[in-house]
Amino acid sequence: MAILDVENLSIRFGGLVAVDQVSFQVMPDQIFTIIGPNGAGKTTIFNLISRLYEPTSGRIVFKGTDITRRPPHQIARLGMARTFQNIELFEHATVLDNVLLGRHVHARAGFLSQLCYLPSLRRDEKAFREVAEGVIGFMDLESYRRTPIHGLPYGIRKNVELARALALEPRLLLLDEPSSGLTPTEARALAYRLKAIRDRLGIAILMVEHNLRLVSDVSDHVLAVNQGRILTSGSSDAVQRHPDVVRAYIGE
Amino acid sequence: MASNDLRIDHGQDLVLVPGRAAALRWLLIGALFVALPWLIDEYFLSQFTFICIYAIAGLGMMVLLGYTGLVSFGQAAFLAIGAYTAGALETAGVPFVVALPAAGLVAAGAGVMIGLPALRMTGLFLAIATLSFAFIVEEVITRWTSVTRGSLGLIMPDATLFGWAIDSERKFYLLCLGILVLCLLGVANLLRSPIGRAFIAIRDSRIAAQSMGVNLAIYQTLSFAIGAALTGFAGALLAHKLTFITPEQFGINVSIEMLTLVVVGGLGSLHGVVFGAAFIILLPQVIAGLRGLLPDAIANQTGIETAAFGIILILFIIVEPGGIYGRWQSLRRYWSEFPFCKAGSFKRQRSFLKSERW
Amino acid sequence: MIFLQQVVSGAAIGCIYAMVALGFILIYKATETINFAQGDLMMVGAYFGFTAVDLWGLPYWQGVIVAVAGTAVLGVVIERVLMRPMIGLPAFAIVMVTLGLGYLLRSLVTMVPGWGTDSHKLTTPYTGQVLRLGDLVVSQEHVVIIAVTVVLIAGLYLFFRGTRTGIAMQAASQNQMAAGYMGIPIRRLSTLIWAMSAAVAAIAGILLAPLTFVHAQVGLIGIKAFPAAVLGGFGSMPGAIVGGLILGICESLAGFYLPEGFKDVTAYILLLAALVFWPQGLFGQSVRKKV
Numbered sequence: 069m070a071i072l073d074v075e076n077l078s079i080r081f082g083g084l085v086a087v088d089q090v091s092f093q094v095m096p097d098q099i100f101t102i103i104g105p106n107g108a109g110k111t112t113i114f115n116l117i118s119r120l121y122e123p124t125s126g127r128i129v130f131k132g133t134d135i136t137r138r139p140p141h142q143i144a145r146l147g148m149a150r151t152f153q154n155i156e157l158f159e160h161a162t163v164l165d166n167v168l169l170g171r172h173v174h175a176r177a178g179f180l181s182q183l184c185y186l187p188s189l190r191r192d193e194k195a196f197r198e199v200a201e202g203v204i205g206f207m208d209l210e211s212y213r214r215t216p217i218h219g220l221p222y223g224i225r226k227n228v229e230l231a232r233a234l235a236l237e238p239r240l241l242l243l244d245e246p247s248s249g250l251t252p253t254e255a256r257a258l259a260y261r262l263k264a265i266r267d268r269l270g271i272a273i274l275m276v277e278h279n280l281r282l283v284s285d286v287s288d289h290v291l292a293v294n295q296g297r298i299l300t301s302g303s304s305d306a307v308q309r310h311p312d313v314v315r316a317y318i319g320e
Numbered sequence: 321m322a323s324n325d326l327r328i329d330h331g332q333d334l335v336l337v338p339g340r341a342a343a344l345r346w347l348l349i350g351a352l353f354v355a356l357p358w359l360i361d362e363y364f365l366s367q368f369t370f371i372c373i374y375a376i377a378g379l380g381m382m383v384l385l386g387y388t389g390l391v392s393f394g395q396a397a398f399l400a401i402g403a404y405t406a407g408a409l410e411t412a413g414v415p416f417v418v419a420l421p422a423a424g425l426v427a428a429g430a431g432v433m434i435g436l437p438a439l440r441m442t443g444l445f446l447a448i449a450t451l452s453f454a455f456i457v458e459e460v461i462t463r464w465t466s467v468t469r470g471s472l473g474l475i476m477p478d479a480t481l482f483g484w485a486i487d488s489e490r491k492f493y494l495l496c497l498g499i500l501v502l503c504l505l506g507v508a509n510l511l512r513s514p515i516g517r518a519f520i521a522i523r524d525s526r527i528a529a530q531s532m533g534v535n536l537a538i539y540q541t542l543s544f545a546i547g548a549a550l551t552g553f554a555g556a557l558l559a560h561k562l563t564f565i566t567p568e569q570f571g572i573n574v575s576i577e578m579l580t581l582v583v584v585g586g587l588g589s590l591h592g593v594v595f596g597a598a599f600i601i602l603l604p605q606v607i608a609g610l611r612g613l614l615p616d617a618i619a620n621q622t623g624i625e626t627a628a629f630g631i632i633l634i635l636f637i638i639v640e641p642g643g644i645y646g647r648w649q650s651l652r653r654y655w656s657e658f659p660f661c662k663a664g665s666f667k668r669q670r671s672f673l674k675s676e677r678w
Numbered sequence: 679m680i681f682l683q684q685v686v687s688g689a690a691i692g693c694i695y696a697m698v699a700l701g702f703i704l705i706y707k708a709t710e711t712i713n714f715a716q717g718d719l720m721m722v723g724a725y726f727g728f729t730a731v732d733l734w735g736l737p738y739w740q741g742v743i744v745a746v747a748g749t750a751v752l753g754v755v756i757e758r759v760l761m762r763p764m765i766g767l768p769a770f771a772i773v774m775v776t777l778g779l780g781y782l783l784r785s786l787v788t789m790v791p792g793w794g795t796d797s798h799k800l801t802t803p804y805t806g807q808v809l810r811l812g813d814l815v816v817s818q819e820h821v822v823i824i825a826v827t828v829v830l831i832a833g834l835y836l837f838f839r840g841t842r843t844g845i846a847m848q849a850a851s852q853n854q855m856a857a858g859y860m861g862i863p864i865r866r867l868s869t870l871i872w873a874m875s876a877a878v879a880a881i882a883g884i885l886l887a888p889l890t891f892v893h894a895q896v897g898l899i900g901i902k903a904f905p906a907a908v909l910g911g912f913g914s915m916p917g918a919i920v921g922g923l924i925l926g927i928c929e930s931l932a933g934f935y936l937p938e939g940f941k942d943v944t945a946y947i948l949l950l951a952a953l954v955f956w957p958q959g960l961f962g963q964s965v966r967k968k969v
Binding site: 118120139140141142143144145149150152156157158159160161165168169170171172173175177179182183184185189190193194197198201232233236 | 330331333334336506509510512513514515516517518520521523524525527528529530531532533534535536542588
């Protein structure tokens with residue numbers, strides 16, 4: 069059973085068809101990568117899945133639930149977390165607070181117990197911090213715990229964003245260009261972490277990525293898109309050798 | 321500073337005041353403020369009462385603007401709604417202990433009313449919408465004479481607390497101080513809870529907040545409700561302090577005072593609320609004191625307070641975006657590291673809390 | 679006939695709102711911020727007019743030119759001294775600075791010798807005259823306001839469509855960085871925009887002065903220009919003019935046909951209704967943040 073099932077998804081901005089009849093399935097134990105040249109509509113597909121954009125037509129099914137018309141905040145509640153191409157962190161909050169926001173969907177305390185900081189909330193908060201610390205350790209962010217985001221270097225911010233998404237304990241992780249702006253060393257660490265997320269944490273990953281070495285390294289399945297349409301899909305090597313893909317990247 | 325950095329248990333993160341030293345410091349500060357009525361004369365005490373009331377109102381503005389990034393140019397409306405709710409109820413014989421929460425609740429209701437349509441607005445539109453709301457509220461209060469007596473004004477009865485009359489400046493100051501402390505504790509608790517993190521998330525990135533499961537509609541409306549309720553409490557207290565209220569006391573200037581309070585105090589800090597309130601209340605006093613020192617030609621100008629207000633507002637935004645609290649923190653850092661401070665560490669920071677909606 | 683009478687006098691006031699709204703929008707398009715001191719610039723313009731005409735005794739039209747030029751210079755000074763250091767700060771910070779500037783201007787005018795805290799009257803050659811069109815009686819002040827607004831709009835239209843500077847300004851308001859790379863001097867344009875917006879405010883102030891007297895609080899009328907600008911979609915100059923007219927006319931009709939009290943809040947009720955039911959305004963366009 070697929071964890072994410074996208075059927076004939078399309079979106080039109082004015083006269084431009086940015087995503088055209090795209091269908092694919094992500095399995096629960098997969099790292100699924102979407103590649104394609106700039107402007108191919110990769111991020112638009114992401115924004116459609118995380119419900120920031122309204123699709124013109126098509127269906128998105130996540131864990132058996134049709135989420136095509138659900139508001140974006142419910143998507144997280146169902147167990148999907150995402151990162152952003154240009155990093156959307158909470159700039160004036162600390163790393164720990166950013167990661168703790170990942171626990172938001174698990175918060176159960178009512179208004180009164182938050183206003184008075186009752187023992188039930190205290191218990192929750194302790195449990196949240198245990199999860200957050202686990203994620204912070206996994207992402208090697210211990211030394212930045214209490215540092216506000218503004219002023220942190222780019223690579224660290226990328227890690228914080230991934231940590232925040234992991235703290236949600238999602239079933240599916242959407243990563244929009246996780247390696248952009250990283251040094252080669254950081255990119256290798258990322259490859260290791262992505263596999264660990266799949267194998268140790270059992271989280272499926274859907275990502276958009278440009279670094280083809282990283283793509284070959286970690287992907288179980290690759291989907292190539294250009295101008296909003298699917299070119300081909302399959303194993304990483306087969307897709308990268310596909311003549312349409314080569315043409316799309318290099319031009320005629 | 322350094323002593324708080326080592327944590328060996330998550331419980332340490334969950335206390336409001338970290339460490340004995342800090343607790344002792346707060347205790348001393350608290351004791352000083354409680355003893356204040358016996359230390360200074362009634363006129364100055366009255367100024368401190370105003371500071372408490374303005375701090376409560378400013379706390380509402382801080383929750384909205386400083387922590388949720390929602391700008392309100394109509395805070396005076398909530399102040400007025402609180403004042404008139406308390407006034408109307410107490411004139412009808414309802415005791416103060418009921419009228420005060422009622423004032424907060426009615427203001428919160430108004431906050432939800434303006435918060436709901438505000439969901440779809442960007443910062444600029446929100447500013448203008450709240451401004452418009454405040455004008456409409458002022459007009460309604462002026463015209464709804466059967467309840468508010470319009471521009472004739474409403475005389476407030478003395479507050480009573482479970483049969484104990486709050487009939488002196490001393491008692492009223494202690495009452496306001498107590499309510500301020502309760503409000504500060506409540507907001508501090510909220511801010512370190514999931515609600516507060518959701519507010520901050522909305523302030524810093526609405527899109528990320530949404531994608532992490534924050535329901536923008538609920539939390540923005542909640543922020544408006546809390547911000548309005550706090551300002552409503554302050555309105556009820558202000559009505560008692562002034563003993564006589566008219567609609568003109570809640571004009572646009574008051575809304576701008578509230579904005580200035582949080583900006584000058586320091587956006588995004590609870591200390592800033594108190595500093596900002598002190599600034600708003602004490603500035604006219606300081607200027608009145610300085611008049612004697614200035615040459616007559618300047619000292620006799622009536623506009624001098626307004627001018628000082630404008631200049632200080634401009635200077636704070638250009639020179640010290642962190643507000644008084646930001647300045648105080650860098651001073652503290654300077655002294656705690658003295659004489660080993662790096663040249664760069666005392667440099668002013670040109671960072672300003674952004675509100676993405678602009 | 680009374681209805682038409684109300685419409686015409688409403689349209690005249692609407693023109694004033696439209697001019698102040700135009701000032702907002704010029705600055706908004708150039709800097710993405712709102713100048714809360716726009717109404718106060720209008721007030722200063724009226725004071726300059728009063729000084730030139732009544733205190734210095736210049737002929738009316740010369741006095742007007744001096745006053746408008748003087749206000750434009752003030753606009754340049756404000757841009758240079760206050761707005762330049764704010765480049766790169768969030769719009770909210772800039773809004774607060776303009777709020778502070780408003781306070782400063784309102785208090786400074788009362789300190790100027792000869793101005794003080796009293797209300798003044800600006801003498802014009804046309805005060806007290808009326809224009810008769812059949813049964814319709816229009817006071818000359820209203821006629822002048824409407825005529826000047828029409829001329830001003832035509833001038834601005836030609837400027838933005840027909841001159842290099844105007845087109846460069848349009849380009850800069852679309853995408854400042856790209857315009858900068860194309861060699862458009864962004865900073866100089868920003869100064870010019872402030873000068874223009876101050877000049878338009880001064881014209882509005884001088885036209886309004888015969889109806890309201892000249893005093894420090896006259897700029898508060900500028901607050902009503904917000905609804906006008908929002909009705910027009912904030913960002914569109916034709917929108918601001920239509921918004922101002924709608925507002926002026928509705929207000930005038932509300933003052934006549936509705937119970938007392940409605941007149942003053944018509945603008946705000948209209949605005950809230952527009953924001954709730956028509957969030958993009960009459961001429962607005964939606965912008966989506968890219969992630």
